[in-house]
Amino acid sequence: MSIRTKIVAAISAIVVIVAGAVLIAVKPWAGGSDEATITWWVPDWDEAVATELVAEFEAENPDYDVEIVLTTWDTMADKIRVALDAGTAPEVITELTSRVARYARADQLTDVTSWYDSSMPTEDFLTSALEAVTVNGATYAVPFRHDSSVLLYNREQLAAAGYDEAPQSWDEVVAMSADLTSEAGYAFGWPLGNDNNAVVRWLEQYLSNGGDLTPAADGSLTIDETAAAAGLTSIAESIQEGWASQSSLELDNTALRDLMANGKVAMYVGGAYDIAPLQEAGIDVGTAPYPGVGGAGTTTADGFSLLVPADIENTDGAQALVQFLAQPHNEAALTATFPARVSAMEDERFSDPLQQPAIDQLMEYSVPLPNHPAWSDMTPAIFAAVQSVVLGDQTAADGAASIVAEAERLLGPIE
């Protein structure tokens, strides 16, 4: 070997050894940070408010620096799950409330039961929000946003068809549909092009037709086949009879909102977060409770919570940040819909009359999504059943049977 080659080899070896030593010492792949830095994963729609709150927190707690890392709706579930599985998660994560139980059962989260002190008493939190993040008596997250569905309608279109108020039941929706459907648009629309959106809409029909999501004592869940079939029938008939948008199979919640914003759909079920965008689009939007069988229907409630991964180094910092964010005025600022704390509802942000039906739906007619660890695995089966029945590829009875069979396979007793 020549002198030059030996020199190159020696330098390469030294570089590799030094780089390896630095990597092992710094561990950039590991989540978390040093004692003074708290990393908080925030969804992009909360960025502006989160930045302001972080500035306030850092002013009150000069020993801590908070680093915000943005997530997106489409990628957050995968990103959070991979980070928790790999042990590279940050100190604090904003995550969908209904997904918390899964991580908790995998022992990936810090038990924050003791954090619910006088500054954030459990009595001040919405029961359904706390239930969703509590597993075997221990609480594993702090909810800050909680909401349910609401009926959104175009007041001008309904008035033009001779209706001065929204339908109060599903029968009234069906009765009004003919008057609201024309060549220009449809009476109703469904977001059946997105699996999660479609499952939520089916669940609402399932619950409103007498279905139940209450787990048994051993944690297992049974799906009522009759209510399941009724839910599928309601959705399918609306499209097959021509008064719900024929392109429902192509739409998600956002696309459906765009259709209403363009005057193509008179009514749909969405969230309180849809009110402002529709108003900005010039729609005279009205809201009403979910029209169920014989009156207000039951919907599912979900939201977002702050969770703290297990085995992080800076637990004190994470606790300080989470307890700060959970204060009523901060929850009121951070939520894009409604806070998870009852006292925070008194904020003037939630005094808009348009929001009252959504608040009533949340407080009186909603139930949390099941926190069975395998619940989210039901999504493909329910989605396929909804689409198949709408397309006429199978009957509602067969679709319901397939959902029940999958539930029996997946939603057994929790070990």
Place this chain on the structure above:
Amino acid sequence: MSALSAPVDHAAAARERARRSARRTTQHGWLTSLPGIVAVTVLCLVPIVMTLVEAFSAEGLAAARTLLETPVLGRAVRNTVVWTVISVVGAVLIGYGAAFLLQHRAVRWPGLVRSLLLLPWIVPQVVAATIWCWYLSQDFGLLNRMLQVIGLIDDPVDWLSNTSLVLPVLASIQVWSTFPFVMLIISAGLQGIPEELYEAARLDGARSHHLLRYIVLPSLRDLTFIVLLITTIWAFNSFALVWLITSGGPADSSTLLGVLLYRAFQQGDTARVAVVAVLQFLVSVVIALLYVKRTREEDA
């Protein structure tokens, strides 16, 4: 030293110098390649081996049994084959056509035309998926509106929600997206064919179809093989376009193997992910081996 041994020493010394020089070159080559080898090993070989181990573990074999018992795997394989055939054949035919068009004398400003034809390749897949989604909307899409206005259809067509139509429609979008790549490769190949070949053939009385059959196509054979190989592997492993537009629906009618893999990933089912990944990997390896075999035959 005798006069007789002097020439032998020179030759031996020269051979030794050549041997040492070759050894230095080899060592140098290995050293400079080392970072790349390490990167490929860490980023490619290690994940492949780990996936194979997972797929053939007890959990993996159980996941494979479960998959084989459900209709979704068979449906995904069938859909993937149909998708691949339409995507590859479409992209190659249209890519060839576009390349020939650019060579034609009648085309003014070939640079401008080439730039316009490259647009589908440049547009990000997320943007393309969003645009096509609205363009093909049954009730509010521009395509149905145009077809109704010119009288080709009476009622709107459910391009994306019809289980028979959705896959060919999505494959057509894939063709739209990938034909510019074929066009670029074949254009470069066409420009590499010496003009003298054409002139000589014309002097012998060859017409256009003779030029195409006996000069152009044989000259492009190697490039065509590469283009077929690459577009087949791309199509077989496709995911983004289908996921963004239909999520594999309606009712799994556009579910490809890539979509099946992603659903398993979303559910945290690592065993199923490994099984589907190994299936895709094996098919890709077969395709790659075809290429290696062909390359060796040509070298021989």
